[in-house]
Amino acid sequence: MKLVLEKIARDFSDGRQMRRVLFPTSLEFVPGELAVLSGPSGSGKTTLLSIMGLVLRPSEGHLFLDEREISGLPDLEAADMRLQKYGFVFQQPMLIEGLSVRENIWLALAVQGGRVPPEAREKTEDLLTQLGLEGTSHMQPRLLSGGMKQRVSIARALIKSPDVLLCDEPTSALDAESGQGVMGILKRIAVAEGCIVVVVSHDARVFPYADRLIKLENGRVVSDTRESYSPQKEDAQ
Amino acid sequence: MRSLTALRMVIHDRSSTAGALLGVIAIVFLVGQQLSILFGLLNYMSVLVDHSRADAWIVSPNIRNADAGNLISVRYLDRVVGLDGVKWAEPVLIGNGLFRTTDGSFESVRVVGIRRPSIAAGPWRYFQSDEKALLDLESVTVDRLDLSKLGAPLLEQVTEIGDRRVRLAAVTEGVRGFQGTIVFGSLDKVREIARTPPGRYSAILVGYNPGVDKAALTAQLKQILPKCSVFTTSELSRLTRNYYFTNTGIGSSFGFSTLIAVLIGVVIISLTMYTSVLGRALDFAVMRAIGGRKWDIAVVVISEALLITAVGLFVGFLMLATLLNVTGNSSIPSYFPAYVAPVLAAGTVLVSLLGSVVALRVALRADPASVFH
Numbered sequence: 001m002k003l004v005l006e007k008i009a010r011d012f013s014d015g016r017q018m019r020r021v022l023f024p025t026s027l028e029f030v031p032g033e034l035a036v037l038s039g040p041s042g043s044g045k046t047t048l049l050s051i052m053g054l055v056l057r058p059s060e061g062h063l064f065l066d067e068r069e070i071s072g073l074p075d076l077e078a079a080d081m082r083l084q085k086y087g088f089v090f091q092q093p094m095l096i097e098g099l100s101v102r103e104n105i106w107l108a109l110a111v112q113g114g115r116v117p118p119e120a121r122e123k124t125e126d127l128l129t130q131l132g133l134e135g136t137s138h139m140q141p142r143l144l145s146g147g148m149k150q151r152v153s154i155a156r157a158l159i160k161s162p163d164v165l166l167c168d169e170p171t172s173a174l175d176a177e178s179g180q181g182v183m184g185i186l187k188r189i190a191v192a193e194g195c196i197v198v199v200v201s202h203d204a205r206v207f208p209y210a211d212r213l214i215k216l217e218n219g220r221v222v223s224d225t226r227e228s229y230s231p232q233k234e235d236a237q
Numbered sequence: 238m239r240s241l242t243a244l245r246m247v248i249h250d251r252s253s254t255a256g257a258l259l260g261v262i263a264i265v266f267l268v269g270q271q272l273s274i275l276f277g278l279l280n281y282m283s284v285l286v287d288h289s290r291a292d293a294w295i296v297s298p299n300i301r302n303a304d305a306g307n308l309i310s311v312r313y314l315d316r317v318v319g320l321d322g323v324k325w326a327e328p329v330l331i332g333n334g335l336f337r338t339t340d341g342s343f344e345s346v347r348v349v350g351i352r353r354p355s356i357a358a359g360p361w362r363y364f365q366s367d368e369k370a371l372l373d374l375e376s377v378t379v380d381r382l383d384l385s386k387l388g389a390p391l392l393e394q395v396t397e398i399g400d401r402r403v404r405l406a407a408v409t410e411g412v413r414g415f416q417g418t419i420v421f422g423s424l425d426k427v428r429e430i431a432r433t434p435p436g437r438y439s440a441i442l443v444g445y446n447p448g449v450d451k452a453a454l455t456a457q458l459k460q461i462l463p464k465c466s467v468f469t470t471s472e473l474s475r476l477t478r479n480y481y482f483t484n485t486g487i488g489s490s491f492g493f494s495t496l497i498a499v500l501i502g503v504v505i506i507s508l509t510m511y512t513s514v515l516g517r518a519l520d521f522a523v524m525r526a527i528g529g530r531k532w533d534i535a536v537v538v539i540s541e542a543l544l545i546t547a548v549g550l551f552v553g554f555l556m557l558a559t560l561l562n563v564t565g566n567s568s569i570p571s572y573f574p575a576y577v578a579p580v581l582a583a584g585t586v587l588v589s590l591l592g593s594v595v596a597l598r599v600a601l602r603a604d605p606a607s608v609f610h
Contacts, residue, residue, distance in 0.1 A: 046609050098249025099241075108527050112530060113239050114238065
């Protein structure tokens with residue numbers, strides 16, 4: 001299972017003229033690896049993540065998952081693909097108020113209708129325990145702290161054992177301790193579940209968890225480092 | 238899970254749920270109440286015809302309703318009685334008179350004369366006394382709900398209608414007409430009151446033998462009475478109702494007030510559901526991002542509307558039933574036929590769905606890409 005980007009580019013129109021926000025980019029992501037997309041604001045990292053997550057179509061290029069081209073999928077097939085293959089963790093937890101913690105998690109399985117399978121119910125409790133959220137499954141999200149909510153959103157992404165886990169600034173709304181906790185979990189998942197994990201972040205505290213650090217500037221990849229990240233090396237550069 | 242999500246959203250978003258619920262209740266209660274009065278009045282319009290127990294009415298030609306006919310000759314009665322399939326034929330005389338109340342003032346009443354001892358076209362429900370009370374020449378009836386208007390006369394009290402002596406012999410129940418108080422009496426007494434010539438009647442009512450081909454017999458009556466109009470009871474009832482409905486402004490008046498009630502409901506439902514969905518826009522975007530299709534979002538929004546409608550229907554009909562129970566025995570005309578309830582419920586569901594269309598459009602515009610930043 002590989003996620004391959006082949007000369008992916010994206011243009012946006014401001015109403016008068018087209019503006020290229022992502023220049024042709026080719027990347028390949030493999031399971032068991034936690035890749036961090038980093039760069040300043042407006043560098044195109046979120047656009048790249050949105051294209052990888054099939055919520056935005058590229059203006060040019062191709063996207064392949066497991067050798068199947070998925071960049072031009074019609075809406076319904078893209079939705080099916082997101083449901084079956086993808087997990088998402090957003091900058092804000094974005095849990096649905098009114099649904100309990102476990103119902104928020106189950107929604108990721110049954111958002112297209114149908115019943116939640118019994119094994120998923122057991123897995124929910126296991127996940128919550130692994131994420132340090134035991135005893136919260138029946139609670140309303142508003143009763144949880146920011147860090148706990150973000151961990152619930154990770155559980156929501158993991159309940160369907162996704163092939164690709166895309167995380168958009170998952171630590172930016174958290175304090176240092178909660179942020180490290182979340183990154184530790186994501187790192188464990190990448191290794192243990194054999195999942196492609198891509199994290200968008202400009203938070204330097206995230207970098208030590210990266211197996212691969214991809215830097216973008218002005219819509220272009222300026223560096224793609226697979227070595228273990230070291231802050232000293234960064235300083236020297 | 239989509240229905241559960243809708244249910245949880247409905248429960249969680251209390252203020253908007255309450256608003257939309259108010260809209261649904263307004264539709265059910267206001268429209269139901271309007272309809273009950275309309276049907277009550279419709280019943281009044283054709284009350285004598287509907288309760289006549291006759292199969293056919295023979296009346297003067299070119300009539301536009303049961304209350305406005307010319308008099309017809311008694312000789313038609315003899316022609317009808319001898320026909321095969323005719324079980325009975327009875328003359329009825331309808332006129333107007335002034336009822337002298339207990340304080341000496343007068344009230345206009347509709348007097349209906351029937352031949353004794355038969356009571357075809359006579360009172361059909363009694364509050365005090367019974368049909369035997371009408372055997373006496375001077376006996377008349379008034380309805381319980383008209384008693385106070387007529388000065389609360391007591392049973393057996395003697396008074397005058399049209400300067401003719403009458404005696405209140407029975408009190409009827411729910412026997413009221415569109416044109417006011419209905420007073421039943423003998424043919425001869427009503428003839429005196431209405432000052433109509435002898436040998437002429439307002440209508441001849443005909444009862445058929447069981448099992449007879451009613452359409453064929455009615456056609457035969459029309460054939461042998463070319464100078465009269467022959468209607469089946471249901472035809473005359475419909476003619477009378479249509480006449481009053483279209484010529485008195487009742488139809489347009491009730492149609493307008495019903496339309497206003499529906500519009501108020503739609504506006505309330507639309508605004509509250511729109512606000513609710515607007516507040517949930519990001520939730521719908523999240524649902525889309527994690528694999529939900531537009532159809533799934535639509536299912537959630539429509540389920541929300543249907544859940545609110547179901548609760549609203551229950552509360553609305555409960556309130557309506559209470560109102561009908563309270564007004565059932567009052568002078569307010571109210572009647573709610575059983576078949577209207579499912580029609581009103583279906584209409585309300587339709588209106589609720591219509592009200593949720595704007596909200597649905599907003600929800601369907603939720604962009605999954607918006608969840609990234």
